[in-house]
Amino acid sequence: MSAPAAQTPSSGPMSRSLAAVGGPLLMIGGELRDIFRMLFLTLYYLFRKPVRWRAVVEQGYEIGNRSLVFVTLVLGFLGMILIYQSAYQAQQIVGDLQLLGALFLQLLFREFAPTITALMIATRVGTGIAAEVGSMVVTEQVDALRMNNADPIQYLVVPRFVAGLVMTVVLSVFAVVVCFLAGMFVADRLFDVSPTTFFNTTLLTWGDLIAFLMKAFAYGIAVPVISAHAGLSAFGGSEGVGAATTKAVVNCSLAVVFLDFLLSGFAFVFLF
């Protein structure tokens, strides 16, 4: 009869509890380190090596133009819903809707337009980048690039980074316009707030514009880098590409919300 196995130090309940907490923390730490390393290398290649401008234009078309319908529909409906709900509640409390447009515009610049746009870009574009790059990894095209002296970050990530950054800002501006016009339509039709009353920029400050640009730039940096990182870390076959896509949308969404929290706090302290 064999002797019972001796309990190793790592098999105790305390060790298991520590491992259960430490394991995911180490994994998150490793992911963050890799993402920041990729960001650093992307910036290095952007400023020190030739950029494939044709690929930037192609990616810009893919990220920007092909997101227009999606952004228009979502922000349009969101603008109508937001104005309907806020006007209805304001009517219950104060009954005066003179500042409805001014407050809505401020809200769009400070928060909704860049953040909702970035979440939509994370969903539509982030998954696309992760799937495309991930497919290239599992079909060995990334290995082929490396064999041909072409760094995958310079070749694949930099064009998506530049296009993503520019298009996030452009789409955020577009989102402000669409959302505001949709809100203006509802305010006019349902609450008798005329467009001239609704279009009121008196509450808008430079601080709002700076906060808007800061957020749009931060999201524009985060989404392409995190998505490309998810794609480049894909492994296995189509299952690996699926996992990379899911990872991209989850990580991008978390990053957008976390950056929003940080930048809103910063803006509240220093800008508003």
Add this chain to the structure above:
Amino acid sequence: MIEFLKVRKSFGEKHVLRGVDLTVKAGEIMFIIGSSGAGKSVLVKHLVGLLRPDGGNIILDGKDITYLSERDFYDVRKRCAMVFQNSTLFDSMTLLDNVALPIRKHFSVSLEEARRRAVEKLALVGMEGQADRYPADFGDGMRKKVAIARALTLDPQFVIFDEPTTGIDPISAAIVDNLIRDLSVNLGVTSIVVSHDLRSIFGVADRIAMLYQGLFILDGPPQLYRETDHPIVRQFIDGQPDGPMEV
């Protein structure tokens, strides 16, 4: 000469290579065989730095290349080309530009010069007449031939072929086999071929090594494989579904 010394590689809990030793002599056509997932492709990717080992050493012509940086591996990749399993041609480029890409990336030559040299390599595989067409216009066999032409653009000393005849018709496979043989005989190129195509293995190989559970279990000329009584090798060569081999 290429030497793998006690090379180990794991992916998580899966130990793919458990201390592999292998020597490939200059000008030799070395076939690495084994069942799917045995780690054949993993092993050869270490030679060009596409994967890094957890332990052991890789020696190329007397120089330890195990821990070179990515940048330093560019020089190794000029001497040692690789033909991938999926051909990995870039769909947005013509065949000519696919083949010219390594020249343009590794050397500062004009586009015209790179294309001129690319046409010469396409002619080696009989594809020079199709140079301006795109990879999507062709089947696997043709794409594989173009991938071989691309691998040859830098006149490498060593070429790794990862399952070069898998998924292509028998005639294209025979053409690929002849190319591998010609490279060795006419140009003295050392080839490492990952394959489980028995016709290729016994038609082209100078030497065969079989990888099983992370180690080589038999290494020798094709004749040895025809005559061996090793039960696992026998099962693999005879294609028997039942036997001692754990798949």
